[in-house]
Amino acid sequence: xxxxxxxxxxxxxxxxxxxxxxxxxxxxxxxxxxxxxxxxxxxxxxxxxxxxxxxxxxxxxxxxxxxxxxxxxxxxxxxxxxxxxxxxxxxxxxxxxxxxxxxxxxxxxxxxxxxxxxxxxxxxxxxxxxxxxxxxxxxxxxxxxxxxxxxxxxxxxxxxxxxxxxxxxxxxxxxxxxxxxxxxxxxxxxxxxxxxxxxxxxxxxxxxxx
Numbered sequence: 230x231x232x233x234x235x236x237x238x239x240x241x242x243x244x245x246x247x248x249x250x251x252x253x254x255x256x257x258x259x260x261x262x263x264x265x266x267x268x269x270x271x272x273x274x275x276x277x278x279x280x281x282x283x284x285x286x287x288x289x290x291x292x293x294x295x296x297x298x299x300x301x302x303x304x305x306x307x308x309x310x311x312x313x314x315x316x317x318x319x320x321x322x323x324x325x326x327x328x329x330x331x332x333x334x335x336x337x338x339x340x341x342x343x344x345x346x347x348x349x350x351x352x353x354x355x356x357x358x359x360x361x362x363x364x365x366x367x368x369x370x371x372x373x374x375x376x377x378x379x380x381x382x383x384x385x386x387x388x389x390x391x392x393x394x395x396x397x398x399x400x401x402x403x404x405x406x407x408x409x410x411x412x413x414x415x416x417x418x419x420x421x422x423x424x425x426x427x428x429x430x431x432x433x434x435x436x437x438x439x
Contacts, residue, residue: 281390282421284398284428288377289370291432294439298369302362309358316351320344380434384427393427394418 289295323344330337381393396418403409 279390280392281385281425281427282394282396282418283381283431285395288431295373380431384430384434
């Protein structure tokens with residue numbers, strides 16, 4: 230008995246040229262499909278993000294303007310501490326006088342009331358001065374940080390980076406395991422190649438802009 234074959238199969242077997250043509254057509258279709266997939270993949274490709282790192286603490290510590298601003302702030306802090314010492318000395322003097330007076334007497338009551346008034350004045354004054362110092366420190370730090378961001382952005386764009394991460398070049402000193410654990414939890418960069426460190430370039434950019 231004969232093995233049954235479909236009519237179109239018998240036609241192809243009797244005509245070798247037709248068979249070759251069909252194989253060639255199939256290859257062309259396959260190549261066209263593969264090329265189309267490759268074109269789609271190419272059109273959806275996005276360049277790899279290039280990342281740089283910068284030691285923000287070092288930049289702020291070596292910021293020329295920062296040294297002068299923080300020096301003025303420290304000078305003001307010293308003046309506050311000197312004035313506070315005068316006020317504490319005045320309170321201690323009154324306290325010494327009270328020890329020599331009869332407790333509950335007219336003079337004792339007068340000096341005691343004065344000591345209370347001076348003590349309250351000192352607390353209010355010191356709280357106000359500390360608040361002003363904190364506000365000034367915050368204002369200076371924010372302004373400096375904004376300048377660092379601008380400088381880092383320019384350096385990054387010039388060198389073809391898309392993102393700049395803050396990191397510490399050196400491992401900060403810690404006193405115990407708790408401090409070490411807290412420090413490790415806040416580290417965003419574990420390791421980086423020195424070629425992507427733009428700290429020095431950022432400092433140069435800042436110095437050239439000021």
